[in-house]
Amino acid sequence: MLSDSKPLLIAANVLASATIESVLDSPSYHARGWQILDSWAFNFPERLRRLEADGEVILLGRLLEQQEIEHSVLSSTLGLEHLSRGLAEHEVLALHEITTEL
Numbered sequence: 001m002l003s004d005s006k007p008l009l010i011a012a013n014v015l016a017s018a019t020i021e022s023v024l025d026s027p028s029y030h031a032r033g034w035q036i037l038d039s040w041a042f043n044f045p046e047r048l049r050r051l052e053a054d055g056e057v058i059l060l061g062r063l064l065e066q067q068e069i070e071h072s073v074l075s076s077t078l079g080l081e082h083l084s085r086g087l088a089e090h091e092v093l094a095l096h097e098i099t100t101e102l
Contacts, residue, residue, distance in 0.1 A: 007034040011041040014048055019056050023063070032074075033067035036100070044102040051102065062102075073098055 011034075012020050023029050023037060040048045051059045073079050073096045074089060082092045093100060 007031070008038060010038040011048075014041040014045045015052055015059075019052055019059065022056060022060060026060075028064055029067065030071075032071045033063055036066050036070065037063055039100065040102045047102045066100075069098055070100075 008020050008023065011023075015037075023033065048059075051062065070089075070093060074083070074092060079092050079096070082095065083089070087095075090100065
């Protein structure tokens with residue numbers, strides 16, 4: 001995800017600032033994870049708040065798992081081929097039956 005906007009602007013309106021700082025400060029998360037978290041915050045704000053209430057570690061673990069799955073698919077040879085043919089990232093993930101819901 002290449003963008004001039006600041007990461008996690010949407011998530012910052014849903015989650016505690018400490019959670020946002022944890023994601024931004026951790027070397028484990030990158031632009032894919034930030035994009036996922038913003039997407040969850042936009043599409044599932046109440047679910048995301050409940051997950052955070054269960055514990056930051058639980059939320060961050062779920063985010064890391066999703067980031068690894070999506071990154072693996074999108075950076076695979078087949079994923080890159082689909083992207084180069086004009087498919088959007090969400091379409092490539094759907095082709096691989098990867099759910100992007102929280």
